[in-house]
Every structure is written in structure tokens, then in C-alpha cells.
Amino acid sequence: METTLRVGILGGSGYTGVELLRILAGHPRAEVTVVTSRQAAGQPVADMFPSLRGWVDLEFEEPDTDRLAEGCDLVFCGVPHGVAMHQVPALLDRGVRVVDLSADFRIADRAVYEEWYKETHAAPAWLERAVYGLPEVNTPAIRDAALVANPGCYPTAVQLAFLPLLEAGVISREGMIADAKSGASGGGREAKTHLLLAEASDSMSAYGVAGHRHLPEIEQGLSRAAGESVALTFVPHLAPMIRGIHADCYALLDGEAGAGLQDLFEARFGGSPFVDVMPEGSHPGTRSVRGSNFCRLAVHRPRGGRQVVVLSVIDNLVKGAAGQAVQNMNLMFGLPEEAGLDTPPMQP
Amino acid sequence: METTLRVGILGGSGYTGVELLRILAGHPRAEVTVVTSRQAAGQPVADMFPSLRGWVDLEFEEPDTDRLAEGCDLVFCGVPHGVAMHQVPALLDRGVRVVDLSADFRIADRAVYEEWYKETHAAPAWLERAVYGLPEVNTPAIRDAALVANPGCYPTAVQLAFLPLLEAGVISREGMIADAKSGASGGGREAKTHLLLAEASDSMSAYGVAGHRHLPEIEQGLSRAAGESVALTFVPHLAPMIRGIHADCYALLDGEAGAGLQDLFEARFGGSPFVDVMPEGSHPGTRSVRGSNFCRLAVHRPRGGRQVVVLSVIDNLVKGAAGQAVQNMNLMFGLPEEAGLDTPPMQP
């Protein structure tokens, strides 16, 4: 008989939390046993999220290491960066495996982390042992990891677009650009004026052009793929939608490399169940992945020139957060990679 | 070993079609074998709906009675009213069971149909045999039906709100109002200027106050529940959202009937897996049912007066169309009522 994985969610009152609960409600082999939230402790989860009425009977609890360690085989950590690195080690020390959705264990170079996040890292030993959880790159290490650092939403969309080009060594190091548009849920569930419907709806704006915290994470991944240091111009945008990232990734081809781009992408992701390389000439919309763990990619080379354009779309809360976290969990526990994630996107 | 139901979709290129395909992709006991579309014949389904890439390998076919009759145990009919009544009988005559999502078989009184739809009914014999597919009212008849007339979206939301009050005989016949707001997908996938994003977004308007085609269908259902003729004021609205119906249903209580309203609703729907009577004082949002087959109801009696207000929310494409159709299919074939429909709503 198959056993059921006991799962905890540390910090479950944000969008990551409710999305994990939605996905895990349909997971055949995992069951959520604990959900914590400092502010909402004592409140039934389904009171805060009526969408989960009938699906989740739990109450939010105060975070408690003993409770999590005893009741869970794996904990998803959904607390913010700066908090995660203080709470995760105690769980790991008790033998619980962790998928951390914060940024605290994503950047291997502690100095870079501390520069961008303006904090001294509280768990450098675990930072060294953390595995970066992009399954399309790191599956073997993820399987064995005690601690998986789940990638950010922008980094997921952008890395998947550039990886085949960098690994094949066909693009120039200069002129790499990611122009990325995100839905407002990427800004979290905490109330902020600029994310109000009245502000963000029916409008579009860039932000963080001078430097966004996802940039070092992306450059780390791109540099690993290239085998050398890679710099990127990264321009994130707030788009007037709930979910979705649309990343346009630009690079200049080196030499005569352009002919086989479509094949290159199809070969690179042939074994990746959640990366869909679209037919040539495609323009995938974020709608086509909404609610699902897919990343759809389309490769273009306008007028046959040096410029290559890769369109990359994901649902920021699924492949960009909770879905990828479940994909990592599946790999860590030897479950089918698609368990709990085999539902089609919602259209319209 | 369990057999798999072979399902056809007649007219599958609209929102009803793509939603049936999404739901059935996750159904454990049904498989879509044929999807027809006159305009799109020959085109892969996943080309028109990239959300279904990897889920649906079929091409749209020309509608063909032989093909449907031989290849399917049940056909969902998604062609428009006026067309369905010409195409459905041939299937029924071949022994295929049908769930018709058009309006053609919903209104038992042929004269009323012909008045509102301005067409002579082409299949009056089948109209007499059709079963109105609101499972919360008609489950026994649905189980045995050859032809189920799947209710309209507004009629589903409005009837479920009024049924307990009418069946219990606690409201006046005068002053019944349904003020209902629908997302733009209720207008279908055919291009119409007033449904353009540039027109319908960031705006709100009523329509059809003088008389909407869903009104006779609603009044038929309400009259059956009341055991006498019931008239309703029905004001539909186009709301600037994709999916969802929010129906506010107003009635004046007769006598001292108000005390037990919450109990009345909970008792009425205790055995209905898809009707969720919310706690007193609730205000369910359409978001709380998006993508799911739930109807959530909340009963209010402001300041303890005669006026009762029932808030009723559904996803117009699921409980208001494709989901209810699958619920009917499940009943017709003795499957668990929730098969294929047991996924939580999507939030945010």
C-alpha cells in the first residue's frame, strides 16, 4: 500500500500558501497536516480562503518546530526572506526535509545575498548545502536534497528561455535582455497601495530597472549554464492581470548559429514534462498556462537576423512558486514528477 | 474492470466546448472521442486552444451523425439554440444519450419557447421527453433520461437561491427580483463589439431589462417549485470580468417566516455536493467558485425585516454550463456525482 506524505506549510496565509493548498488538495500521495500563520493563528483556513471550503479543514496554527517536525515529512516554507533563514534550520536539524520558497537559500554566494538583501545570512552552513530547485537543470541533486531553494518566479521564466542558448554557446555575452511582465499576485497578498485594483488595473509600468533582487539569482543560473559570468539587463513590469509572467528574452547570436534554434530547444526540453516548446512562429499567452505548472517557450529570429527572441510564459504562482515546489517535493520523495500537477490550464 | 465512457462534443469550438474538454481531461471514467466544429474542421483542437496542448490530441471534425453515434455513449451538444433541436434527435434516435447545453429543450411549454426564441420548435416529441438537468431538483429523472436539457447559467444561479423559499412557501408572490451580474464569457466566444475588452472592461451595464430569454426558463423552474405560477423581475448585467455570476435574489417574507431561514437553506441542500450554504452574514465572491462546480449561497435578512436577500454565486462556465453537464452525465451513467469535478476553485 502506498503511504501518504505528511506535509506542512510554514507561513500559509499568502498567495504561495493558498496555491500550495489548492494544488495539494488534488495530490494523490500528499496530505497537508499543518499550516502556520502568526497573524491568523486560530482561524480556520477556509474562513480566510473560502475557495478552500470543503477542501481544507485545518486551522492556521502558531509556527512551532516540534509540531512541524513531528507531524511532517516535508515542510514548504512560505515565510518572507529574512525570516526563512531563521526558521528553516531547526526543521532541517530535526530531519524534516524543506522546500523553501523564499529567496534565502537561492543565492549560493553569501556576499551577493547580503549585498542585495541587506542582511547578514543567518544560516551559511545550510546555504552551502541547499540545492537550487529548478528541476530542468538540477533533478539529480534535488532528489537527494534535504533543503531545496525553490526558484523565484522571474528567474524560472527567464532561465528556461536562455538555458538552451547558453549551454549550446551560440549567443554573445553582450546584449542579453529580459523584458518581463508579471501579474499583480507576484507582489504578494500584503496590502500595498501600488497593487490596489484602482492603481494597477488598466495601466502598465516598469519598476526596479536599476536593479531587482531577482537579477543576481538569474545571473547565477545563467552563469552556471554558460560556464562563465553572464550579465543581464533585466526590466520587470507590473502588468494589469492577476497571474502570469510573460518574459521576452533577447540575445544576439554568435556567427551562423541561428539555423537550428527550434531543434535546439526541442532537444533541450524533450524530457521535461513541464516545458512546452511551441511550434515555430508561436506567441504563447500567459492565459495558456494559467493555473498550471507549464512553461511555454517560443523561439523567434525576426527577419533571419542576429537577434533571437525567446518568449517564455508561466503562471507565477504555479511554475513560478507553488507548482514548482510540489514538483520538487515529488522528485525528493520519488513520486511521479507530475503528481498533483496534471490538470490543464483554465481558459478563458 | 471499469469501463470508460466514450464522449462526443457536438459544437466544441466555443467556451462551452473548451470548458468541457478541460473538465473531461481530468475525468477518471470518461474520454472524449469526437469533437466537431463546422468552421474549424480539420484544425487540431490544441491549435485553437493552446491551453489544451498535451491534453487533447483530437482534431475538430465536421459534425456527422454516424460518427457520433458509433463512437460515443454520450454526446454533449454545444451548438446554439435553433441548431440543436435539428441535430440532437438523430443522435437520440440512434440510441446515444445527449446532454444539450442549448436552450432548445429547456422550456417545456412549446408556445413559450417559440414566443421567446422566435422559432418553430423542430422536435416537439423530444421536447416532451427532455429532462431539465438541474440535479438539485431532478436527480431521479436525470438518471433515466435519454435527453437532458442542461440549464442556463443565470437560471442555475437564480433557481438555487429561490428554491428553498418557494418550496417552503414562506415568501410573497410579489416583489421577487433577481439582480444578476455575469462575466463576459457568458456572451460566448463569438466576436461582438460590446464584449471587446476595450468596451466591456472597467465598466458595468444592465441589459435586457424588458425581457431576457433566460426569464421564462427561470420562471418555469420557480413555478414548479412553488406549485403555482411565479413571476420574477430579472435584471441581468454585464460585469467586467471573465467568469462568474453573482445573483442577488430578493423576496418579501410572508408572515413570521424569517427565523429559520439559515436552517431552511442548510436542510434543503444538505445532500447536494455542489451547493454550499455559507455561514450567516457571509458575502461569497465569484472568485470563491472560479473554475469549480460549486454554487455558494448566503441568506440575509437586513435589520430583521420582511426583505430576504439571497446571494448566489457560480462559475457560469462550470456550474452554469460545462460542469453541470458533466454532473448530469455522471448521474446518467451511474458514476459518482463528483467525478471529474472534484478540484478546488482557483484563488487568486
Next chain:
Amino acid sequence: METTLRVGILGGSGYTGVELLRILAGHPRAEVTVVTSRQAAGQPVADMFPSLRGWVDLEFEEPDTDRLAEGCDLVFCGVPHGVAMHQVPALLDRGVRVVDLSADFRIADRAVYEEWYKETHAAPAWLERAVYGLPEVNTPAIRDAALVANPGCYPTAVQLAFLPLLEAGVISREGMIADAKSGASGGGREAKTHLLLAEASDSMSAYGVAGHRHLPEIEQGLSRAAGESVALTFVPHLAPMIRGIHADCYALLDGEAGAGLQDLFEARFGGSPFVDVMPEGSHPGTRSVRGSNFCRLAVHRPRGGRQVVVLSVIDNLVKGAAGQAVQNMNLMFGLPEEAGLDTPPMQP
């Protein structure tokens, strides 16, 4: 030579403030000389609201009675209820006329105010002298007022719809309902989770069915029109749009009153430049008034029955707040009623 009115805005960093600044930028006879904001003091107005770059050169200032009294002929008060009643009297005592956009001076019956707003009224003497600023009812009193209480957004839309019916005495006291839908800007510019784009977009929900603070204000106006106490069922909704109120107002006709409803409305508002009675059978959308001071009304009597339905649309920030405030200012200072307000709505 015509003089220019010197105008101050007390509490100018919310939506009321920015909308007053937008409207007054185009006013031929008024100039904003002072804008206050405690939190934003010292910040250029155009930094917070880039839409005003080139139009407003002022900085937000700390609120200061002397400064306002000396620099302004009129002050618009945009601070929240509970605060306004503490700040407005000092200005009035210095001879500055005030249009207060908070709720503090709207409800003449102090006990009712204190019941709904849970505060002891701090300026009962001024409450007695305040004039309710609905120009379609109160123009003579507004002209002479020192203090005008600018109506709420819902109350404006709902009162204009019911006034002709109540004044003419053609409707029953029972069964009066206002089912009103508001854009998210009605909730203000302060960050609140339920008003986030990710929460409020693509969804619809009612709120405050048990009792909304605008209800006593509406009932006060309706009762005055009727000459006797009138009770209303009021159900407000949050609609997924930025601006706009769509109020559906329902009443039951007494006797044979229905024939001349269209004439009744046209006659009632014949002299009101900002109330547009649409042709019979119309369904005005909120889009048709966006950015303008119009209220558009359409009167329906479905199937010729007792039920009358008045559709009423306004822009909640213009006719529902800042525009009406400017209309009141114009009346108070003998300017043309439409000064600064004669711009067409924005479509699409």
C-alpha cells in the same frame, strides 16, 4: 475683470484629492493655493501623482488653520470622517467656506450619526447649520451655505433614482431596494488586502448587506423627498473596475401610476445640467459617464407590471465626490454651475 477663487484642499493625498486637483486644473475661475497631507508634507504633489506633472506645482503641506484661512476663500475637506468634524469648525469660524467630503456633516440627526459612526459628534452646532449638498434638491440652500456636506457616492446615485418617484408619491413604501455596484476606487487609496488587483479583479461580491454606513444617509434623503420615513434595502457590491457606480433601484408602483414615468423623470430633471434622463429602453453603462459629472438614469417597467426599475450610473469620484464638490463650490460663489465640469466622459 473676473476674480479667481482661492481654493484649499485639506487632506489631498487620497482619490478625492487627486480628482479635485484634476478637475480644478481645468476650472476657469478657481485656483488651488494649498494642499495638505500629514503623511506627505513636503512632497511635491506631482511626485505622488505623476498625472499632474505640469499641472500642479504645489507641495503637500502640514494642515494649518492659519495658512488655510488666509490663503483660501473655500476649502474642500478630504480627510476621513471622524477627523473632519474636528478640523472644519476652526476654518468656518475664520470665515472660510467649506465643502466637506467626509460623512461628518451629512446626517442631520446626531443620534443616527453617532449610532452608525460610533463616535460622539464633535461639532453639533455646525452639524445643524450644514447644508446637504445634493444640488438637484438643495440648490438655494447651497448658494448661501457656509458649510456644505457633500453627499456620498452611493447616496448620490440612489437618491437621484428614487427622488422623482417619491416626490410624486407613486410608489409603495415596501419593497424599495437599491442593488448598487461600485468600482474599487470607492474604497479609497489606502492599502487594503481586499482591494488589491489580485483579489478584487475578475471577481464580484456584495458587502455590508446587514448595514452599510451610506444607508442612513440615503434613507434621510428619501424620507425628506417622501415627506415621511422611508426604509430601504441597500446591497452594495465591489465590482472589478476602477471607477463607476451602477445602482439598480427597485420599487413597487402604487395603483395605476406607471404610464407617465418617463415624463415624470424628464420633467423632474429638466433643469438639472448633470442629470441625463435616457430615452425609454436604455441601459446606460458606467463607461458612459467615466470622468464626468453626469448621472444618467433610465426608467424601466418590465412587462408593464408594478415593478419599476431605475438604472442610475455615475462616476463615483466625480458626481459621487469631487465633481459634485466643485458643482457645490460653483453654486456657493455664483459661478456657472458647469464651470470646470464641462468635459465629456472618456470612451473607451
Next chain:
Amino acid sequence: METTLRVGILGGSGYTGVELLRILAGHPRAEVTVVTSRQAAGQPVADMFPSLRGWVDLEFEEPDTDRLAEGCDLVFCGVPHGVAMHQVPALLDRGVRVVDLSADFRIADRAVYEEWYKETHAAPAWLERAVYGLPEVNTPAIRDAALVANPGCYPTAVQLAFLPLLEAGVISREGMIADAKSGASGGGREAKTHLLLAEASDSMSAYGVAGHRHLPEIEQGLSRAAGESVALTFVPHLAPMIRGIHADCYALLDGEAGAGLQDLFEARFGGSPFVDVMPEGSHPGTRSVRGSNFCRLAVHRPRGGRQVVVLSVIDNLVKGAAGQAVQNMNLMFGLPEEAGLDTPPMQP
């Protein structure tokens, strides 16, 4: 006494038409005397566009050269490309001056036009005499022009961003990219499935990466500014909003040119009333120009590298169409450049 300009609109039932009518309703020196529309002839303009009730009393008329020539000093041509070139010459021959909002007279090289628009040009002589109506480049020629070709929406936003860089000769010819996001009104008012609210809302997608018709128009303008042929990678996107273009324009600096970029932009547009160079570090949103004729620009040079990023936002229907057309009219007739265009953007 000042005379009033008599203005006609040829093809006035689309978004360009209604926006011209909105702007001209507030123009102090121009009056619309004729509006044509083949499909809507005989219908009052305010019936189709209720937002114009009280502002426009005209009916749509059949297009008629005599009527336009006799009744108008200037005609705005709002018919589609391919049609305009057949209708405009007759007006010009009668001495009426024309601002054409179609693409028919924008591209000076007839062969390029015919390649991209798949039509033989019907009026090559007038094509030679047409003046490209980007006032920030061409004011002197516009003043004297009989025929002004009003720029496209994307071309306006993109050219204004690149002009200072190209004129100053500080960027490389390789790696120029415009990643542009447009609201759905850019696709026009004609019903198309992909522009339905249910399709386009809450989603984002690129289109035309292989080649969009605005590309040759943009490259023509950029090449003129550079004094040599310039190639651009242009990726347009459909963003889920009504109005607005957000263009991110990327280029690689040549040599040590970066230091004075902010000054360069401020100097270039110092005399341009409708181009607002924002302070360093700014991220203008499309909301900040909604309903206005402004283009706001922000220049960035992330981490001080070679890559320059210019953010450019306009309202596609104003500076990208009708507003710029009125700006051109003002120049052609010696009116103040800002006449009719001096209203602030609408926020929120």
C-alpha cells in the same frame, strides 16, 4: 474676432472617431460639422456613443466629397488603410486640408508600403507630398502641409524614445530593440475574438514578432534621425488594458557616451510641450498619461553599463492617434499647439 475652424471626420465610428469627437468637444477654435460612417449613416452619433450625449448633436452621414469639401476646412480621415488613399485625394483636390490617421501616407517609399500592406498605392503623387506628422520632428513642414500622415501609435512611442540617441549618434546600430505593450483599443473597435474581454483580459501575449506593419514606419523615422539605415527588433504585445502603450526601448551605447543621457533628453525635448522627460530613476506608468496627449520618457542605464533603456508611455488613442492629429491641426492652422489638448490625465 476669432474664427472657428470647420472640421470633418471621415470614418468616425471607430475609436479614433470617438476620441476626436471627445477632444474636439473641448477645443476652443474648432467645431465638427460632418462625421461620416457608411454602416452607421443616419444614426445619431450620441446613440452609438452615449458618452457624447449633450456634446455632439450630429448624425453619421454617408461619406460625400462635396459635403466634406464645402463644409470643412480640414478633414480627419479615420477610415482604414487601403481605403484612405482612395478617398483622400478628392478632398485634397478640392482644397481641403487633411490629417490622415491611416497608414496610407506614412511610408514615403512606395515599394515598402506595397510590400507590407499588399496593395498597389492608389495615390503616389500625394504620397510624395504628404508630411509625416510627428510634430517633435517635423513642425515646420506640418505647418504648410496640405496632407499630414498622422503617425501610428507604436511608431510615436518608439521614435520619441530613440530620437535623441540617434540624432546624437551615441548608440550602436546593432541591438536596437523595442519591446512594446499596447492596450486592446489599439486593435480597433471592430469585433475580433482575440480582443474579447474574455480572451484578452487577465492575460498577456506578444504578436507579430516576425514582422508588424508598424516596423517599416518606425525604421523610416529612426533612419531619418540617424542619417543612415537603421534596423530594429520590434516586439509588440497585447496587454490586458483599454488604453496605453508602454514601450521599452533598448540600445547599446557606443564608447563613453552614457554620462549625459538625462541632459541629452531634456535638451532634445525642451521645446516640446507634450514630451515630458521624467527625473532620473523614474518609471512612468501608462496611467500617468491616460486621456492626455503626453509622452513621458525615462532614461535608464542599469549598473552604468553599455545598455541604455528608455521607457516611453503614451495613450495610444491620444498622442498615438486623435490627440496628435489635433496637435497637427493646430500647427497647420496657426493655432496654439496645445489648444483642445490642455486637460490633465485621469488618475485613478
